[in-house]
Amino acid sequence: MSNQAIIQHLESFIPLKGTEKALLEERLVSRPIKRKEKILIAGEVCKHYTFVAQGCFRMFGVDDKGFEHNIQFTAENEWIADIGSFHSQNQSQLNIEALEAGLVLQIKQQDLYFLYNTIPKLNLIFKVLIELKYIELQNRVLQNFSSTAEQRYLGFLEQYPHLSNRLPNTQIASYLGITPEFLSKVRKNIQSNR
Amino acid sequence: MSNQAIIQHLESFIPLKGTEKALLEERLVSRPIKRKEKILIAGEVCKHYTFVAQGCFRMFGVDDKGFEHNIQFTAENEWIADIGSFHSQNQSQLNIEALEAGLVLQIKQQDLYFLYNTIPKLNLIFKVLIELKYIELQNRVLQNFSSTAEQRYLGFLEQYPHLSNRLPNTQIASYLGITPEFLSKVRKNIQSNR
DNA sequence: ATCTACCCTTAACCTAGCTTAAGAAATCAG
DNA sequence: CTGATTTCTTAAGCTAGGTTAAGGGTAGAT
Structure with missing residues (x-):
C-alpha cells in the first residue's frame, strides 16, 4: 500500500x-x-x-x-x-x-x-x-x-542527478531561467571542453 | 522594554x-x-x-x-x-x-x-x-x-515602500540582481517616461 | 565643521543570453 | 507499427544588462 x-x-x-x-x-x-x-x-x-x-x-x-x-x-x-x-x-x-x-x-x-x-x-x-x-x-x-547559465546547469546535474536523467532539457532550461536553445549551446560547449 | x-x-x-x-x-x-x-x-x-x-x-x-x-x-x-x-x-x-x-x-x-x-x-x-x-x-x-530589471525595480518599490526610502540604491540593485550603474539607467528611464 | 568614505550618475563599449527559423531525432498515443 | 507531437540542435542577428572609468554629491565620524 x-x-x-x-x-x-x-x-x-x-x-x-x-x-x-x-x-x-x-x-x-x-x-x-x-x-x-x-x-x-x-x-x-x-x-x-x-x-x-x-x-x-x-x-x-x-x-x-x-x-x-x-x-x-x-x-x-x-x-x-x-x-x-x-x-x-x-x-x-x-x-x-x-x-x-x-x-x-x-x-x-x-x-x-x-x-x-x-x-x-x-x-x-x-x-x-x-x-x-x-x-x-x-x-x-x-x-x-x-553564476552563469553553464555553472547553474552543472550545479543542477550535480544537485539533482535523479531528475536530470528523467527530465527533458527543455524543462531543465525553464527551471534554470534560460531558453532551450541556449541550454543546447551550453551543453555543446561543455561537451567540447572536456 | x-x-x-x-x-x-x-x-x-x-x-x-x-x-x-x-x-x-x-x-x-x-x-x-x-x-x-x-x-x-x-x-x-x-x-x-x-x-x-x-x-x-x-x-x-x-x-x-x-x-x-x-x-x-x-x-x-x-x-x-x-x-x-x-x-x-x-x-x-x-x-x-x-x-x-x-x-x-x-x-x-x-x-x-x-x-x-x-x-x-x-x-x-x-x-x-x-x-x-x-x-x-x-x-x-x-x-x-x-520580468525585466525595470519591472522588478518598480515591484520592489511597491512591495517594500518602507525599505525603498531607507536603503541606498546600491543595496537595492544588489537585491534585484543588477549593477548600481544599470539601476541608475533604469531610474532615469522611468523618470523620463512619465 | 571638515574630512573621508561612500553613493549616484553618465557614457562608451562589450557580452551572455534571447529570438527566429528550420530541420533532424526521439517519444508518445492509438 | 505508425502518425503526431515533442524535443534537440544549429546558426545568424539582436538586446538587456555588464564593465570600466570618471566626476560630482551626500552623509557619517570626529
Whole structure:
C-alpha cells in the first residue's frame, strides 16, 4: 500500500503512534495521475497538500508573454503545493503538472488543519520540511545571481542527478531561467571542453 | 522594554500564557548593534535566531569574483538567521550586516530548541513564519525569471515602500540582481517616461 | 565643521543570453 | 507499427544588462 511511503517519510523525522497513523491515513486520498494532468491550474485555489508516491511533477508560472517558468520539480517522497494559495485560499498563480504518469496522496486543507491540531508534532515535522525547502530555494536565488547559465546547469546535474536523467532539457532550461536553445549551446560547449 | 515587541509579534499569531512569556523572555538576549556591524560572518556558524527590534539588516553572499549579492533585507519586527547553518550548525556561506544602528533580540539554538519542546505551539508559529517567507521567496524567483530589471525595480518599490526610502540604491540593485550603474539607467528611464 | 568614505550618475563599449527559423531525432498515443 | 507531437540542435542577428572609468554629491565620524 502506498500509504506506507508517507508514514515512513514522516517517521524519518519523528515516530508516530499507531492511533496517530490511523488518523492520518483516514484523511489521505490516493489518486492516480496521467502524464500532463494538472493537479493545480492557475486561477483555482490550491485545495490539497500533495505527497508524490510515484511520478514527477513541475510547478510553474506563466508570464505576460505566455512563457512558462518552472519554479520547482517534485518527485517521489516529496510534497508539492502552492503554499500561499493553500493557506490563504486565494486563487493560485501557479500550475502543477505531471511530467509522467504517477500516483499521489492528497490531504485537504481542513483535514491538514485538523491533523495539526490533533497531532501537534506534525507542526514540527512540517516546519522542518518547509525549512529544508526554504534553504534550497534560498541557495537557488544566490546561485542565480552569482553564476552563469553553464555553472547553474552543472550545479543542477550535480544537485539533482535523479531528475536530470528523467527530465527533458527543455524543462531543465525553464527551471534554470534560460531558453532551450541556449541550454543546447551550453551543453555543446561543455561537451567540447572536456 | 523591547521584549514587548517580540511578545506582541508572537501573539499576533497565537496568544501565550504568562508562564510561557516568562520562559521566552528568560532566553532572549538583547543586543545593541552599530551601523555596519556584522551579526553573522561567512565561515562562522549561525548561532542565533535574531529578532530585529530596531534597525535594518541585509543578508548577503559573496561570489567567486568578490561581488556581494543581497538575498534578504530585514527590518523591525521580523526575524533573520541563516536557517540552514542554524539547524545544521555547519559553517554559513552568508553574512548578516546592519545597514543602520539598531537593537536585536537573540535566541541561541539550544534555547530555541528548548522552547520548541516546552511550548509546542511555538512550532506552529515558526512554521507559519517560515511559510510566509517561503511564499515571498518563491514569488521573488518567479519575478526574477519573468520580468525585466525595470519591472522588478518598480515591484520592489511597491512591495517594500518602507525599505525603498531607507536603503541606498546600491543595496537595492544588489537585491534585484543588477549593477548600481544599470539601476541608475533604469531610474532615469522611468523618470523620463512619465 | 571638515574630512573621508561612500553613493549616484553618465557614457562608451562589450557580452551572455534571447529570438527566429528550420530541420533532424526521439517519444508518445492509438 | 505508425502518425503526431515533442524535443534537440544549429546558426545568424539582436538586446538587456555588464564593465570600466570618471566626476560630482551626500552623509557619517570626529
